Structures are given as C-alpha cells and as structure tokens.
Amino acid sequence: MTKLDSLIAELCPDGVKQVQLKTIANIGTGSSDRINAIENGEYPFYVRSKTVFRSSRFLFDEEAIVIPGEGGIGDIFHYVVGKYDLHQRAYRINFDDGNVNTKYAYYYMATHFKNFILMKAVSATVTSIRKPMIEDFPIHVPPLEVQNEIVRILDNFTELTAELTAELTARKKQHNYYRDELLTFAEGEVEWKTLAEVALEFGRGKSRHRPRNDTRLYGGDIPFIQTGDIRNASHIITEFSQTYSDFGLNQSKLWSKGTLCITIAANIAETAILGFDSCFPDSVIGFIANPQKTTSDYVEYLLQSFKSKLQSKSTGSAQDNINLATFDSLRLPFPPLEEQARIVETLDKFDALTSDLSQGLPAEITARQKQCEYYRDKLLSFEGVSA
Numbered sequence: 001m002t003k004l005d006s007l008i009a010e011l012c013p014d015g016v017k018q019v020q021l022k023t024i025a026n027i028g029t030g031s032s033d034r035i036n037a038i039e040n041g042e043y044p045f046y047v048r049s050k051t052v053f054r055s056s057r058f059l060f061d062e063e064a065i066v067i068p069g070e071g072g073i074g075d076i077f078h079y080v081v082g083k084y085d086l087h088q089r090a091y092r093i094n095f096d097d098g099n100v101n102t103k104y105a106y107y108y109m110a111t112h113f114k115n116f117i118l119m120k121a122v123s124a125t126v127t128s129i130r131k132p133m134i135e136d137f138p139i140h141v142p143p144l145e146v147q148n149e150i151v152r153i154l155d156n157f158t159e160l161t162a163e164l165t166a167e168l169t170a171r172k173k174q175h176n177y178y179r180d181e182l183l184t185f186a187e188g189e190v191e192w193k194t195l196a197e198v199a200l201e202f203g204r205g206k207s208r209h210r211p212r213n214d215t216r217l218y219g220g221d222i223p224f225i226q227t228g229d230i231r232n233a234s235h236i237i238t239e240f241s242q243t244y245s246d247f248g249l250n251q252s253k254l255w256s257k258g259t260l261c262i263t264i265a266a267n268i269a270e271t272a273i274l275g276f277d278s279c280f281p282d283s284v285i286g287f288i289a290n291p292q293k294t295t296s297d298y299v300e301y302l303l304q305s306f307k308s309k310l311q312s313k314s315t316g317s318a319q320d321n322i323n324l325a326t327f328d329s330l331r332l333p334f335p336p337l338e339e340q341a342r343i344v345e346t347l348d349k350f351d352a353l354t355s356d357l358s359q360g361l362p363a364e365i366t367a368r369q370k371q372c373e374y375y376r377d378k379l380l381s382f383e384g385v386s387a
Contacts, residue, residue, distance in 0.1 A: 029091055205253060255280065272300075
C-alpha cells in the first residue's frame with residue numbers, strides 16, 4: 001500500500017467530500033478599466049494563450065489559479081504565485097482558508113474542468129466561460145494531507161517532463177547552430193543561385209475556383225495539403241486533413257511525391273516534403289529539384305537556415321505573406337552535389353534526435369506526458385460524497 005493509499009484509508013474512510021468551487025474559493029476577474037490603466041502605466045492583458053505574463057505593473061499578489069474566459073476553453077490553466085496582472089475577461093481563483101492546496105485545485109481542474117464545461121454548454125461549441133460555470137464546478141476536497149501527497153507525486157512527474165523539455169530545447173538550439181555553421185560558406189567557395197535556377201519546376205499551387213468553400217471541390221481521394229499540414233509536419237508530410245474531388249483536381253494542379261512545399265501566407269517560410277502526390281493552394285510554393293544541381297532535402301535545410309530572412313520580407317499586411325517574387329533576389333549557396341549530400345546526412349542524424357517522434361527525447365517526453373496524465377486522472381478520481 002502506498003503512502004497515499006494509507007492516507008486515504010485513514011483520513012477518508014467514508015469517501016471524499018465534493019463541494020462547489022464557490023464554497024471554498026474567491027472567484028473574480030481583473031481590471032476592466034483599460035484606458036485609465038494604460039494612462040497610469042499599467043497594461044492589463046487579455047489571456048488568450050499560454051503566453052500570459054506581459055505586464056510591468058501588477059494588480060494581484062497572491063497564490064491563485066488563472067484561466068481565460070475566452071480562447072482555449074477549458075484547456076488553459078496557470079498556477080501563479082506572487083505578482084500578476086489580469087484583464088476582466090480572465091478569471092482568478094484564490095483559496096485563503098488554509099484547507100485547500102492551490103496546486104491541488106490546479107491539477108484537479110486541469111483534469112475535470114473541460115468535461116464539466118462541455119456538459120454545461122448549450123451548443124456543441126463553447127466560446128466563453130462565465131463566472132457561474134466556475135462557481136458551480138464540483139471539486140473533491142480530501143484532507144490537506146491527502147492533497148499535499150497528490151501534489152508531491154504530480155509535481156515529480158511534471159518536473160521530470162520539464163527537465164526533458166528543457167534538454168530538447170537546448171538540443172534544437174544546438175541543431176540550428178550547427179546547421180547554420182554547415183551552411184555558411186566563404187566568399188567564392190561555392191556557387192550562389194536562386195531556387196528557380198536549380199529547379200525543374202518552381203511555382204505556386206493552384207486553386208482557381210471561387211468560392212473556395214464550394215462543397216463540390218472536396219471529399220474525393222486526392223490529398224489537398226494546406227499551410228497547417230506543412231507547419232505540423234516533421235520533414236516529410238505523411239498526413240492530410242482535406243481531400244479534393246475530381247472537380248477539385250480539375251481546377252488545381254497535382255504535385256508529385258518529393259516536392260518541397262514552402263508556405264508563403266499565414267505561416268511564413270514553413271517547409272516540408274510531400275510524402276505522396278498532392279494538390280495545394282496558391283499560399284504554398286512547390287519546388288521540384290533538378291537532380292543534377294540539388295535535392296529537396298538540401299534546399300529544405302537551406303530554407304530553414306534562411307527562414308528569418310524570408311520572414312523579414314513579409315508585407316506586414318493583416319495576414320503576413322511573401323510571394324514568388326521574393327525568391328527572385330534570394331541567392332542561396334550550392335556546393336557540389338557530394339558536399340550537399342554530406343551536409344544532409346549529417347543534419348538528418350541531428351534532426352532525428354530533436355524532431356523524430358519515434359525515437360530520442362521527443363518520444364520520451366510524449367511517454368512521460370501520457371504517464372503523467374494517466375496518474376493525474378487516476379489520483380484525482382474519488383468515490384466522493386456531497387458536502
């Protein structure tokens with residue numbers, strides 16, 4: 001029997017009480033006076049993502065749980081200790097009676113809150129969280145000794161995952177540094193050419209039909225790659241979320257397996273190589289390498305190295321984008337094919353350690369996260385009784 005089992009058997013022989021959150025917590029929002037706050041040098045943020053802390057002035061100084069009222073509904077929780085700022089559309093949950101471990105409540109809500117919100121929703125899509133929803137959330141509150149032991153166990157899992165994630169981040173930085181070093185050449189050492197000069201084909205995808213949401217375009221057997229598929233791929237595109245019908249294919253263009261895809265809108269200069277024949281829209285450029293001059297693998301590493309330079313050429317419109325002409329003046333280094341192959345082989349080995357989800361740290365992190373979620377759900381499932 002574990003220490004936790006012993007504590008529950010000793011302290012909760014009749015089950016763990018369940019109460020509504022409003023009976024044990026202070027629930028509120030942050031500042032709504034945006035104009036006056038800015039004039040006073042305060043910058044209350046609007047929580048929409050996991051990047052939360054952006055203010056140099058603070059409205060709260062406490063231990064609390066912070067969640068957004070909109071965006072990432074039921075998915076995003078922040079455990080905060082100390083000073084923080086808050087906008088009116090974000091909620092703060094504070095426990096001040098000494099009988100609730102805030103970190104315990106944080107783990108509990110991360111496990112159960114989303115399902116609770118979805119069950120409360122009138123429609124299938126929840127767009128915002130209202131205070132009564134939070135107030136009515138049912139939470140099991142075992143004795144403090146039990147809460148503390150659960151937090152200790154889950155903190156250990158979280159710490160191990162955080163250490164691996166930090167190591168992976170460091171390896172990615174090392175990979176990028178080494179990649180850039182391998183692709184840096186002395187003046188006159190190699191030829192510098194545009195992509196068009198080393199391609200058999202270099203052009204934008206096609207999607208001529210309007211409107212683009214015409215249902216006749218979709219639902220067939222032809223893969224239709226979009227910018228998000230390229231961003232989410234690791235080197236080779238192996239999955240797709242949309243397909244074209246024959247009608248869709250007839251107004252588009254089918255690119256062959258091995259084509260390097262380059263995004264030029266929304267997600268600037270993301271790259272991946274087609275693992276199958278596919279269509280894609282004009283927000284994507286297709287590059288088919290001339291095998292006597294280069295390979296798609298080498299060019300992809302080149303574009304990763306020059307990514308920030310390409311992104312700096314964005315038009316800065318409402319939706320960032322570049323265009324085919326951007327590449328007219330972009331000259332890239334092309335050593336002999338043997339040297340290109342050596343560089344690709346070296347970088348592929350590094351890439352496997354940082355990006356390949358089937359091996360190395362990424363696989364270990366994924367396994368640890370799943371293990372942590374499993375034990376979190378198991379630890380926070382009680383045979384409860386109402387208060």
